[in-house]
Amino acid sequence: MTETRRSALIGAASAMTLAACGPASPRGAGNVVAAGQPAALLIWAVARDRLAGWPRKPSSQALAALPSMAADLPELGALGGGGRPANLEALAALKPALVIDYGDTDPENQTLGDRMKVRLGVDWRLIDGALTRIPEAIREAADLLDVRSAAVGLADEAEAVLDRWRRAPAGPAFYYARGADGLETGFLGSLATEVLEGAGWTNVAGDSRDIGRVTREQVAAWDPEALVTMSPEFVAAVRQDPVWRTRRNGQRRRLLLLPDHPFGWIDRPPSVNRLLACAWLADPGAAQMAVAGLTRRLYGMAPVEVALPQWIR
Amino acid sequence: MDPVTRVRAALLPAGLVLLVFAGALTVLATGPLGVAPDALLAAVIGQGSPEAELALALRGPRLLAALTCGAALAGAGAGFQILFRNPLAAPDLLGVSSGAGLGAALALLLGAGAALVQGAAFVGGLAAGGLAVACATLTRSGDGRLALILCGVVAGALASAGLGLVVIAADPWSQLPSITYWLLGSFTRATLTEAVGALIPVGLGAAVLIWLGFRLDILSLGDEQARSLGLPARPLRLLALAAAALMTSSAVAVAGVVGWIGLLAPHAARLIVGERAGRLIPASMALGALFALVIDRLATAFGPAEIPVGLLSAAVGAPAFLILFVATSRRS
Numbered sequence: 001m002t003e004t005r006r007s008a009l010i011g012a013a014s015a016m017t018l019a020a021c022g023p024a025s026p027r028g029a030g031n032v033v034a035a036g037q038p039a040a041l042l043i044w045a046v047a048r049d050r051l052a053g054w055p056r057k058p059s060s061q062a063l064a065a066l067p068s069m070a071a072d073l074p075e076l077g078a079l080g081g082g083g084r085p086a087n088l089e090a091l092a093a094l095k096p097a098l099v100i101d102y103g104d105t106d107p108e109n110q111t112l113g114d115r116m117k118v119r120l121g122v123d124w125r126l127i128d129g130a131l132t133r134i135p136e137a138i139r140e141a142a143d144l145l146d147v148r149s150a151a152v153g154l155a156d157e158a159e160a161v162l163d164r165w166r167r168a169p170a171g172p173a174f175y176y177a178r179g180a181d182g183l184e185t186g187f188l189g190s191l192a193t194e195v196l197e198g199a200g201w202t203n204v205a206g207d208s209r210d211i212g213r214v215t216r217e218q219v220a221a222w223d224p225e226a227l228v229t230m231s232p233e234f235v236a237a238v239r240q241d242p243v244w245r246t247r248r249n250g251q252r253r254r255l256l257l258l259p260d261h262p263f264g265w266i267d268r269p270p271s272v273n274r275l276l277a278c279a280w281l282a283d284p285g286a287a288q289m290a291v292a293g294l295t296r297r298l299y300g301m302a303p304v305e306v307a308l309p310q311w312i313r
Numbered sequence: 314m315d316p317v318t319r320v321r322a323a324l325l326p327a328g329l330v331l332l333v334f335a336g337a338l339t340v341l342a343t344g345p346l347g348v349a350p351d352a353l354l355a356a357v358i359g360q361g362s363p364e365a366e367l368a369l370a371l372r373g374p375r376l377l378a379a380l381t382c383g384a385a386l387a388g389a390g391a392g393f394q395i396l397f398r399n400p401l402a403a404p405d406l407l408g409v410s411s412g413a414g415l416g417a418a419l420a421l422l423l424g425a426g427a428a429l430v431q432g433a434a435f436v437g438g439l440a441a442g443g444l445a446v447a448c449a450t451l452t453r454s455g456d457g458r459l460a461l462i463l464c465g466v467v468a469g470a471l472a473s474a475g476l477g478l479v480v481i482a483a484d485p486w487s488q489l490p491s492i493t494y495w496l497l498g499s500f501t502r503a504t505l506t507e508a509v510g511a512l513i514p515v516g517l518g519a520a521v522l523i524w525l526g527f528r529l530d531i532l533s534l535g536d537e538q539a540r541s542l543g544l545p546a547r548p549l550r551l552l553a554l555a556a557a558a559l560m561t562s563s564a565v566a567v568a569g570v571v572g573w574i575g576l577l578a579p580h581a582a583r584l585i586v587g588e589r590a591g592r593l594i595p596a597s598m599a600l601g602a603l604f605a606l607v608i609d610r611l612a613t614a615f616g617p618a619e620i621p622v623g624l625l626s627a628a629v630g631a632p633a634f635l636i637l638f639v640a641t642s643r644r645s
Contacts, residue, residue: 037486078485083481083484085481178490179487179490179491180425180426180427180491181427183619207617208618211490212618213494213501213618213619213621214617215612216371216501217344217345217371217372217375218617220345220346220371221344221345221346233424233425233426233427236426240504243367243370246363264487267486268487269486270486
């Protein structure tokens with residue numbers, strides 16, 4: 001083996017070893033760890049320079065839309081919930097000041113927080129992730145991150161959006177089609193459809209809980225006026241299969257595509273990103289300004305990059 | 314053959330076909346849309362109400378997918394059991410299901426549409442099966458059956474490890490549920506084009522296995538016996554394996570991973586038509602199709618949320634297999 005090849009191999013092995021040891025402390029990253037992606041979005045919205053990394057790095061399409069520092073943040077893994085689990089030792093090596101979790105304040109999450117607090121030796125705060133409590137969550141996160149005055153505007157705006165959302169005009173009876181084949185749905189009362197139901201839209205998927213799969217015939221039997229999706233792949237499938245848009249009386253069913261980037265408008269993840277759907281649902285005809293302003297505050301995106309929901313012809 | 318046996322031999326296949334036909338009609342005539350059978354019949358001849366036409370358009374592909382996948386998995390299972398002289402051989406023996414699962418999960422991770430997911434599953438299944446056969450060919454041990462089983466385990470394990478990596482990398486809010494539901498199996502996602510499309514490779518594989526017929530019986534005795542009877546053992550075995558893998562991969566691409574059909578149906582068929590491949594394979598396919606219809610109907614019998622057919626096939630198949638095993642052992 002030549003010297004050059006040996007050096008190259010040693011170099012590659014060293015790089016792999018370093019990579020396997022965990023994320024290096026990133027340039028410009030903060031010292032607050034998000035337990036999951038919902039918490040990461042909350043921290044990003046309130047004080048993005050404090051975020052130590054992403055539990056799961058956003059897609060390249062999302063990163064292209066976000067300010068460049070989003071791409072510089074490392075992927076740390078998640079502390080609980082689904083997805084790639086974090087390497088606790090690598091997290092501890094970052095010497096975080098705080099871990100923030102954002103979601104259900106149920107005993108399971110609280111126990112997880114207590115355990116992680118002991119294992120990591122870092123303060124762990126669980127913030128209530130309920131949709132209607134987003135303004136309070138923003139204020140609580142701002143207090144924890146010492147940016148109360150900077151976040152006042154966002155919290156007030158969130159409160160105004162939710163007020164308008166609660167008084168939104170009633171919408172159609174809808175079926176929420178998740179995934180590329182559209183057969184995964186959020187049932188009535190699920191977190192996945194809370195945004196739409198709270199705005200007076202009627203979820204046809206009843207008699208079950210949370211998220212599940214249904215059959216095409218079941219959707220047809222429910223006979224929703226509109227299909228709601230965040231999946232362009234599903235929209236393409238519907239275009240190829242007109243049965244999806246055929247109602248029981250032979251009339252055509254409407255199809256609404258909600259934006260999925262940089263983060264989903266309805267859920268995925270269930271965080272402050274849902275405010276965008278609330279702002280649009282409050283006044284679908286005149287929401288452009290509100291959505292643009294909110295997008296800038298939540299994500300730091302330029303208004304020109306903002307996408308709006310589309311009724312597909 | 315005495316007259317009674319001859320009549321029985323003629324009636325049993327006809328009875329099986331009738332049973333599948335009756336099951337298919339029942340599935341076609343019932344569903345949440347609640348369309349009456351006569352309205353459905355009118356829709357078949359193009360004179361139905363919009364609602365009946367809708368019901369037909371939705372039930373038809375699902376029914377076809379269930380029949381095709383059930384028959385494919387059972388036929389492939391029977392083929393594997395004969396070839397390997399192993400009653401526990403199932404369609405995933407060469408890692409085909411795991412490979413198909415990996416292909417589909419990768420496609421879902423990359424945000425592909427339904428058709429691409431199916432294509433990736435099909436290719437993944439064949440790739441895993443091909444890897445197992447290629448590795449077994451390298452070993453040159455004995456008549457190759459043990460090597461094939463071991464290499465199938467290796468291919469399946471590699472695919473499962475890859476699948477685990479994909480699951481870890483998937484977004485828990487969007488991709489992970491889709492991957493999980495896909496892997497648990499469903500006949501409902503198939504469109505008419507996809508269901509008809511699956512018929513071609515499944516029909517081709519079934520035709521090859523049925524054509525091989527008595528040759529499979531001879532192959533099951535071992536390569537030396539087959540060669541002494543003038544059969545080219547190795548090429549024929551590869552042909553049978555390719556046919557069974559093609560059937561399995563097509564079924565998994567359409568329905569996801571649905572276990573037990575390929576194990577259970579051949580055992581039940583063996584009780585009815587005996588051991589000979591020429592009768593066992595078609596009978597297994599008929600029973601597999603019937604079993605798929607039953608679990609598909611059960612999948613939607615307990616509320617609007619569909620119970621994944623992969624779960625149901627295990628829940629129904631495992632006890633049924635046990636009953637069959639007890640019945641067979643008592644008979645022998």
